Amino acid sequence: MRNRTRGLLLVASLMLAGPVLAASSGGIVEQPPVQQGQGVGPDGNVGPVGPASSPSVVVPYIGPAGITVYPVKLSGNTAKPGPNSKVKVNYRGWLQDGTEFDSSYARGNPAVFNLNQTIPCWQQGLQSVPVGSKVKLVCPPDTAYGNNQVGQIPPGSTLTFEVDLLEIMD
Template identity: 75%
Template sequence: MRNSTRGLLLIASLALAGSAFAAPAGGIVEHPPVQSGYGTGPYGGYGPVGPLNSPAVVVPYLAPNGITVYPLQTSSNAVKPGPNSTVKVNYRGWLQNGTEFDSSYSRGQPAVFELNKTIPCWQQGLQTVPVGSKVKLVCPPSTAYGANQVGNIPPNSTLTYEIDLLEVMN
């Protein structure tokens, strides 16, 4: 399919979806329209979202505070974490320039976190994710570490995480 035709089809599908892309006041869009393929990449332009080995999604949904949630693999499981849940995840995180700064995959084992002790982006974004799903979270600085430098993460960094929610432990 030619690029111009593909673009017109995407614009038409966005127009038909209407307000499904806007989060209700203070809320999260629970069942976003999803299209597999390519979308706007982390450096702008048209291409895969995230690292080259990462699946791409065209249509994200928005959580409060500018957090963008890209569903990469969805599960029909009804269990989702709550604000005080302990979660078991596999994840990787990278900066806007593509530098990976953390990964449970590189350590060879999943990580366990108390959700209420993570950054706000994880707290808000993961509560929308059913167990067995994989998402990509794009976290504006205000929902990550803000003006603080944490390890090799510079101040005011937008962070991207790819998270596979394996289990809600409580």
């Protein structure tokens, strides 16, 4: 019985460490991180979750058209881009099968975009992000490139981006 309990504890601890291990190896975080502060409780209300001394889970923001914004690292900054802002970002983008199709990290140079000239997912998602934060955006096809083939991105693709909002340039 004692060995069986140890085995179950080991399996449970490995399962819990999985997302942390993936994040530390440079991968995207598949689940929202645990942070101090506010969260959404089981009743759906926003507020402290659990005892005051325990951390709460930062839940993803679900935006228009099914865009999901997962906080990876939140800054204390209050500045957020507007719809016509020029932003400086580091980012990488993946297809659903895990194929990376673009990365400013790989090029070693942050990218600068006018937000109103990006895909709708970025336009909507990044307006909810404070400067200095890193988020994961999950973009349904209608908020990405729809039924168009763009480079190695097939038509109808759901895209995932990890975006580090470095600066608002205007």
